[in-house]
Amino acid sequence: MREFGYRRAHDVSGAVALLDGDPDARFLGGGTNLVDLMKTGVERPALLVDVRELPLDRVEPAAGGGLRIGATVTNSDLAAHPEVRRRYPALAQAVLAGASGQLRNMATVGGNLLQRTRCGYFADVHSPCNKRAPGTGCPAVTGEHHNHAVLGASGHCVATHPSDMGVALAAFDAVVSYETADGPGEVPLADFYLPVGETPHRETALPPGALITGVTLPPVPTAANSRYRKVRERASYAFAIGSVAAALDVRDGLVHDVRLAFGAVASRPWRARAAERVLTGAPANAENFAAAADAELAAARPLPHNGYKVTLMRNLVVAVLSELAEEAAR
Amino acid sequence: MPPSTSSELTLSVNGEKYTLTVDHRTTLLDALRERLDLTGTKKGCDQGQCGACTVLVDGRRSVSCLQLAVAAEGREITTIEGVASGDRLHPVQQAFLDLDGFQCGYCTPGQICSAIAVIEEHAAGWPSAATGDVRPEAGPPALTPEEIRERMSGNLCRCGAYVSIVQAVARAAESEGAAA
Ligand SMILES: Cc1cc2nc3c(=O)[nH]c(=O)nc-3n(C[C@H](O)[C@H](O)[C@H](O)COP(=O)(O)OP(=O)(O)OC[C@H]3O[C@@H](n4cnc5c(N)ncnc54)[C@H](O)[C@@H]3O)c2cc1C
Ligand code: SF4
Ligand code: FES
Ligand code: FES
Numbered sequence A: 001m002r003e004f005g006y007r008r009a010h011d012v013s014g015a016v017a018l019l020d021g022d023p024d025a026r027f028l029g030g031g032t033n034l035v036d037l038m039k040t041g042v043e044r045p046a047l048l049v050d051v052r053e054l055p056l057d058r059v060e061p062a063a064g065g066g067l068r069i070g071a072t073v074t075n076s077d078l079a080a081h082p083e084v085r086r087r088y089p090a091l092a093q094a095v096l097a098g099a100s101g102q103l104r105n106m107a108t109v110g111g112n113l114l115q116r117t118r119c120g121y122f123a124d125v126h127s128p129c130n131k132r133a134p135g136t137g138c139p140a141v142t143g144e145h146h147n148h149a150v151l152g153a154s155g156h157c158v159a160t161h162p163s164d165m166g167v168a169l170a171a172f173d174a175v176v177s178y179e180t181a182d183g184p185g186e187v188p189l190a191d192f193y194l195p196v197g198e199t200p201h202r203e204t205a206l207p208p209g210a211l212i213t214g215v216t217l218p219p220v221p222t223a224a225n226s227r228y229r230k231v232r233e234r235a236s237y238a239f240a241i242g243s244v245a246a247a248l249d250v251r252d253g254l255v256h257d258v259r260l261a262f263g264a265v266a267s268r269p270w271r272a273r274a275a276e277r278v279l280t281g282a283p284a285n286a287e288n289f290a291a292a293a294d295a296e297l298a299a300a301r302p303l304p305h306n307g308y309k310v311t312l313m314r315n316l317v318v319a320v321l322s323e324l325a326e327e328a329a330r
Numbered sequence B: 001m002p003p004s005t006s007s008e009l010t011l012s013v014n015g016e017k018y019t020l021t022v023d024h025r026t027t028l029l030d031a032l033r034e035r036l037d038l039t040g041t042k043k044g045c046d047q048g049q050c051g052a053c054t055v056l057v058d059g060r061r062s063v064s065c066l067q068l069a070v071a072a073e074g075r076e077i078t079t080i081e082g083v084a085s086g087d088r089l090h091p092v093q094q095a096f097l098d099l100d101g102f103q104c105g106y107c108t109p110g111q112i113c114s115a116i117a118v119i120e121e122h123a124a125g126w127p128s129a130a131t132g133d134v135r136p137e138a139g140p141p142a143l144t145p146e147e148i149r150e151r152m153s154g155n156l157c158r159c160g161a162y163v164s165i166v167q168a169v170a171r172a173a174e175s176e177g178a179a180a
Helices: A012-019 A034-040 A075-080 A082-087 A089-096 A101-106 A109-114 A165-171 A273-279 A286-297 A308-329 B028-035 B091-098 B108-123 B145-151 B162-179
Strands: A005-008 A025-028 A047-050 A059-061 A067-070 A175-180 A183-188 A211-217 A226-231 A242-251 A254-263 B006-013 B016-023 B054-057 B060-063 B076-078
Touching: A012 A025, A012 A047, A012 A175, A012 A211, A025 A034, A059 A082, A067 A082, A075 A082, A075 A089, A075 A101, A075 A109, A082 A089, A089 A165, A089 A226, A089 A242, A101 B060, A101 B108, A109 A165, A109 A211, A165 A226, A165 A242, A165 A254, A226 A308, A242 A308, A254 A273, A254 A286, A254 A308, A273 A286, A286 A308, B016 B028, B054 B108, B060 B108, B091 B108, B091 B162, B108 B145, B108 B162, B145 B162
Parallel strands: A005 A047, A025 A047, B006 B076
Antiparallel strands: A059 A067, A067 A211, A175 A183, A175 A211, A226 A242, A242 A254, B006 B016, B054 B060, B054 B076
């Protein structure tokens, strides 16, 4: 590991100033991803600015009736928060589906959003990888890609974003706020992760040196009837091979409102807007749930070893929406 | 001037203060084992994947292999060496002994630290991925074997002592509930 300096920030502007836009410096949240990547040499910062003592550790009501989640709220505190569990249960479930109790105690909301892909070539500094070393190629396209992307990828990179939390945030139209030396800014989660294209090493719309200060959830009444379902290769403590965050409001048998996002299928949490459009106003039945999934997955471009994800996602969508419809009817 | 790459710091472990100079690259796990001779905390994977290095940081279970020692300054750290009260074992330790919650014992310090926190998290009403209805109105979930398995899933056991580990955690939770 490269040697590095360490500073602890106590206020937001101080944190931004300590980092000072230095491309060789990183903010340190729980360290559960960054320290891991420093050990393998994927990340080689010269300076860490520890953000865990910033006063951003609260979940509070937001203007307009939503919730404002501070960037240093731990994943555990987020999932345990009564308002999150009451108003956005799929978000609590998504966070609880990730990592382990130990890791969720350490991990922060900001760090969770910025965690890097689990692509094995990315993690191995001896492999080529366009994301880690631009222009070196993508061995996953012809190599090991059974858990890689089927939506929105490019020939330059087929990695997925591994966050569970982000999938629920995408379904509920979260907005990320940040701070730079020029002041505060915000970007909807829908635009937070950049399209892969030819530049997979450019991952987010955050300006250089920006500190994530929090995430705001607008009020989403439908989210009270929501669910996160994650499929993985063992029962617990594993990354998703596919997941769905869904919320459903059925009135007189028709879909009044639906929110749907997919995890582990793209370089970002994938908001399934095509599926939502098909469903809105339609009878809430399994046939239409399947048709909606098909509408979204028509854009899927599976590789030789991950075609199963298309079927998996279709089945997941039908199962989760059917459960939510049943519960709404009760 | 480039920032210093080492610091003198004070770690508070099991109620005692230790002052030491560390290279910033030192993890809390390595500081505990190599510098403070607190070798009860074990290194398994060194990548956050096995739970052998679990300690309590400000009362919360954490993996010490992904925690930098310098970032742990100012926090209260409890390791397996600090969970008993004098000669009296912690109820979780006692339950692991009584119910054979281990074979080789390598994962055990981490299992025990984790279980202590699991019982507290459950008592605080935290849901888990095994909880059917996470809404607060649903009330706290019962600590069923399924809940214990899910909550303990961050601690792997190479010997596969899981069956008795789950029983030991359930027994300890019961005895603490009875004591409370
Ligand atoms: C064994 C293991 C299993 C896991 N399983 C899952 C899983 O199933 N599902 C899942 O979703 N995740 C999983 N994770 C990933 C985990 O959720 C992330 O590592 C964690 O959320 C990252 O948060 P952190 O605070 O520790 O981030 P850090 O590691 O501290 O930081 C990550 C990145 O974010 C940057 N950063 C941190 N905070 C800020 C901020 N406020 N502003 C700007 N930049 C910031 C850092 O500079 C760094 O680049 C797993 C991790 C491990 C080790
Ligand atoms: S899929 Fe992306 S992260 Fe993985 S090797 Fe290819 S370029 Fe790198
Ligand atoms: S040694 Fe820390 S989790 Fe394995
Ligand atoms: S008792 Fe041997 S690893 Fe768990």
